[in-house]
Amino acid sequence: MLPSCRNPEDQLTMQYDIHWKNSMRSKAAEVYACKRATLTLDRFAERIRSLSLRFEDLNGPKGGVDKRCTVEAVGPFGPLIARARARNYYAAADRALGKLERGVARAFRRELH
Secondary structure (H helix, E strand, O other): OOOEOOOOOOOOOOEEEEEEEOOOOOHHHHHHHHHHHHHHHHHHOOOOOEEEEEEEEOOHHHOOOOEEEEEEEEEOOEEEEEEEEEOOHHHHHHHHHHHHHHHHHHHHHHHHO
């Protein structure tokens, strides 16, 4: 079972999985991304079956806008993927989760019509 972004006493839980590529794992970035995902996607949590976050350093120690976060949500709408690049993992997660939130909202609006 994947770890959860919520307290075990809560009825709704959003399952998530976090992967790192070409970078050292940052527990602080994982905790931040998990909290941000919960805040951003909370209204959809009941319908999102899984959430996967991938962090990647695109060019190693050279610096620049090279941190990428890819977020994938799976639900009745199928898989939705959002990507963002930034100077750090926190900003990349913020941007990717914002894009994903808009995509999930759009998918649910289509479902209603």
